[in-house]
Each structure stands twice: as structure tokens, then as C-alpha cells.
Amino acid sequence: MNRLHRFFRTPEAIAGALILALLIAMALAAPLLFSGDPQAIAGPALLPPFHDWSLPLGTDRLGRDVLAELFHGARTSLAVGLAAAAAALLIGAVIGTLAGFAGGLVDEVLMRITDAFQTVPSFLLALAFVSIVGPSLGVVVAAIALGAWTGPARVARAEVLSIRERDYVAGARVIGMHPLEIAFREVLPNALPPVLALSSVIVAAAILTEAALSFLGLGDPNRVTWGGMIAEGRTVLRTAPFLSIIPGVSLVLTVLGVYLAGEGVVESTAVRRSLS
Amino acid sequence: MTRALRLLCRRLVGSVFVLLIVVIGSFLLLEAAPGDAVDAYIVSTGGDAGMIELLRHRWGLDQSELTRLANYLWALLHLDLGQSVTFSRPIRDVILERLPTTLILMGSATALSFGLGSALGIYAGARPGSFRDRFLSIGSLALYAVPGFWLGLVLIVVFAVDLRWVPIGGIETIASGKTGLAQATDIATHLVLPVSALGFIYLALYLRMMRAGMTEAWRQDFVLAARTRGLPRRRIVLAHVARNALLPLVTMLGLQSAQMLGGSVVIESVFAVPGLGRLAQEAVAGRDTPLLLGIILVSAVLVIVINLAVDLAYAFLDPRVGASEASA
Numbered sequence: 001m002n003r004l005h006r007f008f009r010t011p012e013a014i015a016g017a018l019i020l021a022l023l024i025a026m027a028l029a030a031p032l033l034f035s036g037d038p039q040a041i042a043g044p045a046l047l048p049p050f051h052d053w054s055l056p057l058g059t060d061r062l063g064r065d066v067l068a069e070l071f072h073g074a075r076t077s078l079a080v081g082l083a084a085a086a087a088a089l090l091i092g093a094v095i096g097t098l099a100g101f102a103g104g105l106v107d108e109v110l111m112r113i114t115d116a117f118q119t120v121p122s123f124l125l126a127l128a129f130v131s132i133v134g135p136s137l138g139v140v141v142a143a144i145a146l147g148a149w150t151g152p153a154r155v156a157r158a159e160v161l162s163i164r165e166r167d168y169v170a171g172a173r174v175i176g177m178h179p180l181e182i183a184f185r186e187v188l189p190n191a192l193p194p195v196l197a198l199s200s201v202i203v204a205a206a207i208l209t210e211a212a213l214s215f216l217g218l219g220d221p222n223r224v225t226w227g228g229m230i231a232e233g234r235t236v237l238r239t240a241p242f243l244s245i246i247p248g249v250s251l252v253l254t255v256l257g258v259y260l261a262g263e264g265v266v267e268s269t270a271v272r273r274s275l276s
Numbered sequence: 277m278t279r280a281l282r283l284l285c286r287r288l289v290g291s292v293f294v295l296l297i298v299v300i301g302s303f304l305l306l307e308a309a310p311g312d313a314v315d316a317y318i319v320s321t322g323g324d325a326g327m328i329e330l331l332r333h334r335w336g337l338d339q340s341e342l343t344r345l346a347n348y349l350w351a352l353l354h355l356d357l358g359q360s361v362t363f364s365r366p367i368r369d370v371i372l373e374r375l376p377t378t379l380i381l382m383g384s385a386t387a388l389s390f391g392l393g394s395a396l397g398i399y400a401g402a403r404p405g406s407f408r409d410r411f412l413s414i415g416s417l418a419l420y421a422v423p424g425f426w427l428g429l430v431l432i433v434v435f436a437v438d439l440r441w442v443p444i445g446g447i448e449t450i451a452s453g454k455t456g457l458a459q460a461t462d463i464a465t466h467l468v469l470p471v472s473a474l475g476f477i478y479l480a481l482y483l484r485m486m487r488a489g490m491t492e493a494w495r496q497d498f499v500l501a502a503r504t505r506g507l508p509r510r511r512i513v514l515a516h517v518a519r520n521a522l523l524p525l526v527t528m529l530g531l532q533s534a535q536m537l538g539g540s541v542v543i544e545s546v547f548a549v550p551g552l553g554r555l556a557q558e559a560v561a562g563r564d565t566p567l568l569l570g571i572i573l574v575s576a577v578l579v580i581v582i583n584l585a586v587d588l589a590y591a592f593l594d595p596r597v598g599a600s601e602a603s604a
Contacts, residue, residue: 012414112290112293112294112297113297115290115294115297116294116295116297116298116301116576118531118534119294119295119298119534119576119579119580120298120301120534120572120575120576120579121534121535121537121538121541121572121575121579122534122535122538123535123538123539123541123542124537124538124541124556124568124571124572124575125572127541127556127557127560127568128305128565128568128569128572129305131560131563131565131568132305132308132309132310132565133308204421208423211423211425211426212423212424212425212541212542215423215425215542216541216542216545216557216560218560227423227425230423230425230426230429234429237429237432237433237437238433238437241433244426244429245430248423248426248429248430251421251423251426252418252421252422252423252426253421254421255421255422255423256417256418256421259417259420259421260417263417
């Protein structure tokens, strides 16, 4: 309760939490409120917003309900963002722990691989991966995770390097625990907090990357995505700019919400140093 | 100067290993892609099974994976990236043709984001916790949340469609016959929007780093010392606080180069700028995997070179860097 209090102290954190709550509600309610196929034709094409109350946000170039697409798009954005971030954090934590705990040649090889992944622009890597394997939700998640695990790996390694010298690790060694068991049962859980502090940045980046991939036509074709909606709206940018503006504003608010909530969590957990 | 030279040598050795891993990775991706160079060739020219057999043998594609990897490495050592299917030209030539445009775009966007970002960061960090600091912090976070391609579209709607101040896309007016200064101005007006779209996103990063660094620096003893000496506030802010917060930003310049190359893919697509990023999208559209991997390899080399340059600049700016290794 105390921590919750501290989280809701700044207006920024409250705003972030509200945006995220709204987004999650939209994602959960999408199949209930708009049970039909969001990609089905619902009315006349290019109906402007606020003209017909059965289609509040109007329709796109093919006559699809923009509001239904927006709700289902929230689902995709959130699912991909969370799944990709979870995968990246998991891969990063495991590789960072192995590198830091094993040391020597294993450390050297794993860190050079990390360097290599950081050298290649992650968006280009995701682009190449999706275009080679073929676009589907799982592949998009994997492609984004492929470029996002290096940060968590570096943080986990640095943390493990300090933890492995502690007494309880030496104790575990003395009682004959297997080194891998020590690494993953004793060291990894203790190295997690600073790694998890990266999650909001990674979720935000994953949502933006997914949007950019969909914008370039590399999203799952069977799902509505905000990036795909913007790409669709781009073809009628002069006559119907709202088709690009509505999903774009949703993306900005979502990512901002993730950042703000993330900062709130970090500030409420860290001991705040006073200014001045 | 030997200090910088030693640093350079150590970094070069590390870079060779990193590049080798990137090459092996891209080879694996190439192998995973459906179809090979022969399939692509046959699709564009036509031919029978005997011809396929002959070509596979001649191009060494019927050999073991290790031999093929060796062949791939050998070709790369000769700067041979293979043949592009979509362009029917050597990949190296296609990439070299597009590279300058992307470098101009990236360079200008970096200058914009670094210059304006650090200036605003100094403005915000001069008084941590003040209204303007809070405003700029939230504003930069909001800016950082904007997808680059969408910002590009908004800029197009406002400045190219409604106000008609600048052209919608492309790199220069087609067949205008302009040369010299006229051509340079033409290209510059075409690049205003893409550079802004790319630069404004990363501006937030430098602003926030500068501000965070300055907040940290205000607590240091040397700032207190400067205050007790009665130096004017402006001088403390610029020469003492901001100066110490500036160094990490230089490192960020190098780290950010890979991100910016990735960001230029969507920005170049939105504005139809014929650079490396748009080439990547064309490679995806044409299912030209060797071209895409060639772009990735060239980007990796570019990122490594930029980071080496930043490291050298850093060693030049900060005498502590690499000094501890001088005795080793």
C-alpha cells in the first residue's frame, strides 16, 4: 500500500497509469464490443468521424469501422509489445547471467555476440528476419526481441559480476550445488531488479517497432495494427487525414503512457535523492 | 598520440571479431531464406533442370555449408557482395550509389538532434525542478513517444500539402537540370522535412541525457567551489556544469548511430528519399535477400567506423580515457 501511495504521488505517474488502464480495457473489450471481424466492411467508404453514431470514428478507404479497428489494434500493439519485451528480458537475463557467472572464454564469446547484435541496426535486423521467415504475430515478436535483448544482457552481466563474489554464492558452492543451479537459482533472481527496470523502455520500443514494421507492410496480415492503419490512411492523406491521425495519436499516447508509468514505478521504488 | 593509437588498435581487433559474427549471422539468414541465387536467376531468365544443376555447380552452391561459408567470406574480402536480383547489378554498386544520401540525411539529423537537444537540455538543467525543466522533460518524453514515420506524415500534411513550403518527397526536382549552388539548395529544401522527422525523435534523448547529467553535476564539489569563488551564474552553468555533462552525450552519438540507421528506413520510405533505408525496403518488396543482407553488412561497418571515430574523439576530449592502460 505504501509503495502504491508513492507511485500515485506525481501527476505524471497517474496520467501514465490512466492511459495504460484505458489501453488494457480497450484490448480486453475489443472482442466483446466489436465481436465481428474488424476487417469486414461496415458502411460506406471514407465516412468522416462524428457523422454517423453507429460508426463514431467513421470508416476507412474500404468502408471498415475505424473504432473497431482501433480497439483491435490496441490488442495487437499491447500483445506484441508485452510478448516481445518479456522475450527480450528473458533472453537478456539468461545470456547476461551465463556470461557474468561463467567468465573467461564463455563471457568473451557471449559479449562479442552481444556487440554484434548491437552493431546491426535492430530495425534492419527485424526487417530482414520478418521478410525471410514470413510475417505472422509470433515472427514479429521474435524479430523485435532479437534486437532488444542486448540491453538487458549487459545490465544482467554487470549485476551478476558483483553478486557472484557474495558470501551466499560461495556458500552454495561449498555445499556442492551445480554451477548452473547456482547461476539460475541463486544469482539470476537477485540480479533481476535492475534488468526489470528496463522493461518500460523496452515495451515502448517494441510497440514502436511493431508499428513501423506494420507500416512497411510486414505485420501479420490477418490482424489489425495501428501501423497498418496509418499505412492505409497514407494513401488518402490529402482527403482523409483523420485516418492516419487517429491511430497515430493512439500510438503516441500508448507509448507515452508506458514511459510515464515506468518512470513512476522506478521513482517509487528507488530511494529518491532530494534536489538542491 | 600513442594513447589514442593504442586504443584504436585494441578497438580494431575487437571490431574484426564483431564483424565476423555479423557476417556469419547474415550467412545463416541467407541460408534460411527460401530459394538461392540460382532460383532467383532462373526466375528472371528461365531455364531447365539441367541448367539449374550446372549453375549450382558453377556457383559452388552444391558444396557443403562450411565451404559455402568460406566462399562467402572470400567474396566479402574482395568486397564482392553478390548480384542483386531486383536491380540486376552488383549489390556493392547499388549500395554505394545510395549511401551518400543516407549519410547526408543521418549527418544533418544528428547535428539537429545533438545541437538543439543539448541546448534545450542545458536550458532545462540550468534550473533542475523548475517549471521550464518539468515542461521540457515531459515534452521531450512525448516527442520520444512519437513514431518517426507518423511524425513524417504529419509534417507532410502541414508543411507540404497545406502550407506548400517544401516539396512532398524525393531528393531533388526531377530533370530540373540544376547544377552547383542551385542544385544544393534544391536538395536542401527536399531534405528539410526528412531531417526534421528523424532529428526531432532523437532530440529528446540528448535533451534528457544533458539534463540528467547536469542535475548530477550540480551536486559536485567543484560547483560549490565555483559558487564560493563568486563566479557569475551563467559561467557556472556553461563552463562547469554543462561541460561536465557533455561527455556522455558524445558516447551516445556513436551508440545512437545504429538506431538512426534503422530509423532512416521508415523516414526514407515516407519521404521517398532514395537512400540506403529505402533500398532496404525495396529489397524486402523484391524478396532480394542478398541485397538486404548486404545493406545490413554495410550498416554494421558504418556503425563500427562511427563508434571508432567517437572513441577517438572521446580520448582526445578526456585525457583520462585509456591513460590507465599506458603502463600495461
